[in-house]
Amino acid sequence: MDNFQEDFIQNHLFDLVENANDLIQSVDDKGRFIYVNKSWRRVLGYSRDDLNYLDFFDIVCRDKHPQCQSKWELLRQTPSIHFVDTIFYAKDGRQIYLEGSVASHFKEGRFAGTYCILRDVSERKRMENDLRKQYAEVLQLTERLEHLTRRILEVQEEERLRIARDLHDGLGQYLTLMHQQMQRFHLPGGVDDIRSALEGLERHSKSAWDEFRRALSDLRPPFLDELGLEAALDWKMRQFRNIFQGVVTSRIDLTGMPVISRSAQICVFRIFQEMLTNIQRHSQASRVWISITASSGQLDIEVGDDGVGFDASRIYKTNLGLMAMEERVKMMGGVFFCKSAPGRGTSIKTVLPGASQDSNVKSDKI
Numbered sequence: 001m002d003n004f005q006e007d008f009i010q011n012h013l014f015d016l017v018e019n020a021n022d023l024i025q026s027v028d029d030k031g032r033f034i035y036v037n038k039s040w041r042r043v044l045g046y047s048r049d050d051l052n053y054l055d056f057f058d059i060v061c062r063d064k065h066p067q068c069q070s071k072w073e074l075l076r077q078t079p080s081i082h083f084v085d086t087i088f089y090a091k092d093g094r095q096i097y098l099e100g101s102v103a104s105h106f107k108e109g110r111f112a113g114t115y116c117i118l119r120d121v122s123e124r125k126r127m128e129n130d131l132r133k134q135y136a137e138v139l140q141l142t143e144r145l146e147h148l149t150r151r152i153l154e155v156q157e158e159e160r161l162r163i164a165r166d167l168h169d170g171l172g173q174y175l176t177l178m179h180q181q182m183q184r185f186h187l188p189g190g191v192d193d194i195r196s197a198l199e200g201l202e203r204h205s206k207s208a209w210d211e212f213r214r215a216l217s218d219l220r221p222p223f224l225d226e227l228g229l230e231a232a233l234d235w236k237m238r239q240f241r242n243i244f245q246g247v248v249t250s251r252i253d254l255t256g257m258p259v260i261s262r263s264a265q266i267c268v269f270r271i272f273q274e275m276l277t278n279i280q281r282h283s284q285a286s287r288v289w290i291s292i293t294a295s296s297g298q299l300d301i302e303v304g305d306d307g308v309g310f311d312a313s314r315i316y317k318t319n320l321g322l323m324a325m326e327e328r329v330k331m332m333g334g335v336f337f338c339k340s341a342p343g344r345g346t347s348i349k350t351v352l353p354g355a356s357q358d359s360n361v362k363s364d365k366i
């Protein structure tokens, strides 16, 4: 070793170690602290006095103990250097992620302790964790979107089949009857026969017309185009009252109704329709309460029932009704709440903003 190196080691090495940005520590063969530098004390917050009562394993995060223990055993057996990736508890309880290397040192052939140089990588680890979480969320959303798209296509086919069946069984039957009645005009017969055929024709054409109107109102909410959202919601509620067996209490007050686009009105109607359809199909409820109010530029719809309820955390992923409801609300920039548990009824609430935020809803074909 030349003079310069000797001078450096004797007079400057300690300053370099003490003032280094990395955390530097030395422990004896029992893991008791011999030395820690300034950065070590600053990052972890322990004073020199604190370290008199602690050994190295006291501040290693519990999850990292097994890994730390096995590395310690290796270091004890032979002089060696190892990569370390660990977590220490700071004095205030925070977890500090550290990476670096550890070397064992031996005196007269016996293990005497370790030297360790570590870098605080907490910020990077936190960012990695955030990224991992965001990635998992994106995956989940993509999965949900794929499922939603699949279900939408299925529902479209089911809907077409239903309309075809409805037309065949409803309108189709009346048209067949009318055709049969018209054929009677070709048969020889008196005025009475013609009158009875005409009466039949009149009766069946009225039924066909009723059937046609019913099919139309299923396809497109009546009143919405002519009278607006309030009348359409009121119509839906009255229709529900007629078929629901239990008690329905309701409050509709749309005096402070925000301006919402036509496409958003259809969204609102469909959400309300699905809430009531679900109650009718699944709830077995005896009481239902409906509240539709508008104030401060927002529209609140809340529908609750005292029925069988369901596990709201699980069901979402598999069915379309609730998922579509939530997607529609999100599309309008609103908030969707669904509270339910088996045996404890269901309550669904949406808070929808007025015109300025609903510009995302572009299509009228909802």
Ligand SMILES: Nc1ncnc2c1ncn2[C@@H]1O[C@H](COP(=O)(O)OP(=O)(O)OP(=O)(O)O)[C@@H](O)[C@H]1O
Pocket: 278, 279, 281, 282, 283, 284, 305, 307, 308, 309, 310, 315, 319, 320, 321, 322, 323, 345, 346
């Ligand atoms: N008010 C309710 N009371 C009890 N269970 C309900 C209620 N609303 C929804 N559910 C449960 O949540 C499930 C999901 O509802 P969702 O509307 O998403 O689908 P669905 O009604 O089964 O089918 P669709 O896709 O035709 O709407 C239902 O199958 C039912 O088990």
Ligand SMILES: [Mg+2]
Pocket: 274, 277, 278, 320, 321, 322
């Ligand atoms: Mg449903």
